[in-house]
Amino acid sequence: MEIEFTDITKMYGKKCAVDNVNLTLESGIYGLIGANGSGKSTLIKMLAGLLKPTSGKITLDGKDICAMGAAYRSKLGYLPQDFGFYPDFSAYDFLRYLCAVKGIGGSLAEERCKKVLYIADLYTVKDQKIKTFSGGMRQRLGIAQALLNDPSILIIDEPTSGLDPRERIRFRNKLGEMAAGKIIFYATHIISDISYLADRILIMKDGKIASKHVTSDELLAEAEGTVWLMNVKRSELPGIQSKFNVSGILPLEGDYLRIRIVSDVIPRLDAVSGSPDLEDVYMRFFGEVSEYADADKV
Numbered sequence: 001m002e003i004e005f006t007d008i009t010k011m012y013g014k015k016c017a018v019d020n021v022n023l024t025l026e027s028g029i030y031g032l033i034g035a036n037g038s039g040k041s042t043l044i045k046m047l048a049g050l051l052k053p054t055s056g057k058i059t060l061d062g063k064d065i066c067a068m069g070a071a072y073r074s075k076l077g078y079l080p081q082d083f084g085f086y087p088d089f090s091a092y093d094f095l096r097y098l099c100a101v102k103g104i105g106g107s108l109a110e111e112r113c114k115k116v117l118y119i120a121d122l123y124t125v126k127d128q129k130i131k132t133f134s135g136g137m138r139q140r141l142g143i144a145q146a147l148l149n150d151p152s153i154l155i156i157d158e159p160t161s162g163l164d165p166r167e168r169i170r171f172r173n174k175l176g177e178m179a180a181g182k183i184i185f186y187a188t189h190i191i192s193d194i195s196y197l198a199d200r201i202l203i204m205k206d207g208k209i210a211s212k213h214v215t216s217d218e219l220l221a222e223a224e225g226t227v228w229l230m231n232v233k234r235s236e237l238p239g240i241q242s243k244f245n246v247s248g249i250l251p252l253e254g255d256y257l258r259i260r261i262v263s264d265v266i267p268r269l270d271a272v273s274g275s276p277d278l279e280d281v282y283m284r285f286f287g288e289v290s291e292y293a294d295a296d297k298v
């Protein structure tokens with residue numbers, strides 16, 4: 001199975017949301033990371049066949065996905081970023097309803113609903129109303145619905161609403177368990193999630209894929225020599241921040257701070273080299289701290 005994006009561009013009026021993306025996907029987990037507005041959801045909607053590219057084409061094993069229509073959709077599971085639940089439905093009724101929408105009927109529908117409820121660890125709460133579910137349970141239900149048709153291509157556009165670390169790990173592990181033989185394409189702006197999970201990381205910036213098909217180890221190796229630690233006076237910080245990307249600040253005794261800087265050149269002669277982590281990589285690409293940057297890692 002191979003999906004190929006050729007010269008994919010999407011314009012919203014004059015706004016170019018996805019800019020000439022070329023990409024090949026084979027089975028495995030792909031993590032698409034990028035800041036808000038970088039074009040992840042737009043790219044994903046085109047992959048899901050819901051949005052037509054302004055130009056370029058996406059093919060599955062050589063066939064244009066737009067021309068494939070239902071034959072493509074039958075292979076596809078999709079969890080949109082803004083997935084709407086019916087709060088008064090139970091999880092089971094909700095999935096049965098979606099089976100009907102997807103044209104899965106009778107005993108097969110019952111079998112599939114049970115199966116995906118097990119996979120998502122929701123079987124024991126299947127008769128509870130969705131409005132009683134936590135954010136993590138809802139996200140797992142979102143995955144469950146995407147799996148109803150036993151898809152070989154699973155596309156997840158992560159909701160921006162945060163999950164607690166325990167639920168994040170659980171969600172991540174679920175995806176890992178299901179990955180065999182599938183293409184999983186997972187968009188997020190939380191780098192730590194995909195660093196554990198993804199076989200390949202794609203970094204999206206301003207509608208372009210800035211870095212593609214690298215593993216997290218390769219990203220880290222590339223960032224070697226770009227992280228610096230140094231002690232500075234509190235009063236020096238604003239000046240340093242105006243010149244460099246500061247990815248961590250730790251207060252020390254008295255008037256001093258230990259700071260972590262991401263820079264391709266040594267920021268000051270007394271700076272010592274540190275080992276990069278994926279937050280630093282993110283900082284290097286986007287010049288901002290990602291949501292889960294850890295302030296006390298310096």
Ligand SMILES: Nc1ncnc2c1ncn2[C@@H]1O[C@H](COP(=O)(O)OP(=O)(O)OP(=O)(O)O)[C@@H](O)[C@H]1O
Nearest residue numbers: 012015017034035036037038039040041042043189
């Ligand atoms: N329907 C639309 N009409 C006009 N502009 C849009 C539309 N959808 C998205 N955009 C713009 O296209 C760009 C890319 O948006 P997109 O939703 O793909 O980003 P994203 O990477 O998914 O962001 P986020 O992390 O916030 O989900 C943004 O500038 C956005 O404002």
Ligand SMILES: [Mg+2]
Nearest residue numbers: 040041081157
């Ligand atoms: Mg989005």
